[in-house]
Amino acid sequence: MMRVESTISGTVSVILPCYNVAPYLDQCLESLVRQTWESLEIICINDGSTDGTSAVLHSWAARDRRIRVVDRENGGQASARNVGMDMASGEYIAFADPDDYVEHSMYGRLMEEICTHDADVVACGYTSFSDENGSVLEELSRSPGFGVEKEARSSFFHADSVWMKMDVVTCNKLYKKEFLNKCGVRFEPSFRRGEDDVFWLMVLPYAGCLVVVPDRLYWYRRKRQGTVSHAWEEQGCPYSLDMARLEYVTACWEQIGWLDTAVSRGWLAHIMKRYLLSHVTSGEEIFQKLDKQESQALVQRCRKWLHGMETGADPVGLNKWDRAFCRLLRTEPVKANPVAEIYNRLMSACSGRRGRYYRLKSLMSSLS
Structure with missing residues (x-):
């Protein structure tokens, strides 16, 4: 040997x-x-x-x-x-x-x-x-x-x-x-x-x-x-497990006084992209695969977590679309008026993140 x-x-x-x-x-x-x-x-x-x-x-x-x-x-x-x-x-x-x-x-x-x-x-x-x-x-x-x-x-x-x-x-x-x-x-x-x-x-x-x-x-x-x-x-990894890992890790980071540092150094943005935004902003479009009850539960879970992360500034490392999706998920769903509803449906036909954003916006309106 x-x-x-x-x-x-x-x-x-x-x-x-x-x-x-x-x-x-x-x-x-x-x-x-x-x-x-x-x-x-x-x-x-x-x-x-x-x-x-x-x-x-x-x-x-x-x-x-x-x-x-x-x-x-x-x-x-x-x-x-x-x-x-x-x-x-x-x-x-x-x-x-x-x-x-x-x-x-x-x-x-x-x-x-x-x-x-x-x-x-x-x-x-x-x-x-x-x-x-x-x-x-x-x-x-x-x-x-x-x-x-x-x-x-x-x-x-x-x-x-x-x-x-x-x-x-x-x-x-x-x-x-x-x-x-x-x-x-x-x-x-x-x-x-x-x-x-x-x-x-x-x-x-x-x-x-x-x-x-x-x-x-x-x-x-x-x-x-x-x-x-x-x-x-x-x-693929179940979105619910990814959400559970995101919730658990950030709660622990907050408990040990690390969360603000994670926000300012880009660590939080990294795990948000991996465990939350990858399911929401990518081609997976998880909300489009769930029924209404499941979508409502996931929206509430995302909103609760995002409100808990409000530290006065967006995490370093998120791009404009990441922030837009986060703001949409953080906001209480409101029924769109007829004009806004038509606009959202038209914009939903766009490619890439723009289309996904408006498809989610339309879905959020239907959950109100």
């Missing part, structure tokens, strides 16, 4: 939440136990599996003393990861999904960077591959440019931000445990899916130094039937 030649040291605690993944565990655990960085503990949380997952895990634990297994009732991936974080004894924490696998050099490479730069978090690229035939899915893979951000919490958002290059997924990262304990962030158990985004956005307001490397060191299995990621690839 190769060894990482370096004076750096520290134990990496790899947390593996497992639910009915027996067919994939051998490949995953083989890739972990053969790491060039040998100072590992592998914490496997069997989250109430009903297949042979527990037996496979205990078989591996009998062969390698670095593997620890916890059997518990099903509580979801977020909760399982939290259990692993609380158990971790290493100075650094990593997460892996049990149907994926990693390059043997992954944690050695990440340890090199996190120690060299004294970073809070370091991330790498990843390769997505199909569960159906093992083919590489380049369009879903990631090879980010190298980057170091010395003080992430004080940076302005831009598309080439280091923290954007790092992506929101959890498993391509190595975290300094001291940093995670200091900020006190854990995965939110109420999110039974899509919890990675929330965790990352909760970590960022506390982050000092961040590092990203282009190496594709993580192998991410896609198109596995029955998984959340496969459903999203086919149908």
Whole structure:
């Protein structure tokens, strides 16, 4: 087995939440136990599996003393990861999904960077591959440019931000445990899916130094039937989940006194575009797909959130159409007079955002 030649040291605690993944565990655990960085503990949380997952895990634990297994009732991936974080004894924490696998050099490479730069978090690229035939899915893979951000919490958002290059997924990262304990962030158990985004956005307001490397060191299995990621690839993320993530993250930012900073540095505009405006201003036009009752409920939810975000100025980073849609959603629907109704219908035939804006305006009038 190769060894990482370096004076750096520290134990990496790899947390593996497992639910009915027996067919994939051998490949995953083989890739972990053969790491060039040998100072590992592998914490496997069997989250109430009903297949042979527990037996496979205990078989591996009998062969390698670095593997620890916890059997518990099903509580979801977020909760399982939290259990692993609380158990971790290493100075650094990593997460892996049990149907994926990693390059043997992954944690050695990440340890090199996190120690060299004294970073809070370091991330790498990843390769997505199909569960159906093992083919590489380049369009879903990631090879980010190298980057170091010395003080992430004080940076302005831009598309080439280091923290954007790092992506929101959890498993391509190595975290300094001291940093995670200091900020006190854990995965939110109420999110039974899509919890990675929330965790990352909760970590960022506390982050000092961040590092990203282009190496594709993580192998991410896609198109596995029955998984959340496969459903999203086919149908897209549910707007209700995106709205829930937006509400949760901004409430937490406000609680820790970060919201005003997020407004002025463009962070809030970024998540608004991702979790709200992408459903409203894009070709998806979510309101056109909902029935009247669903539309009314979503309008009320958007209005409540937008009123809560009124800080005296629009978030930095929103363009004129973003602001126009926000003003429309923030306003109580009013029945249009006949002339205005005809005008809105005519303008609805326009292409792009202009047409979408007037189609939404007409719909809002019908909800009054």
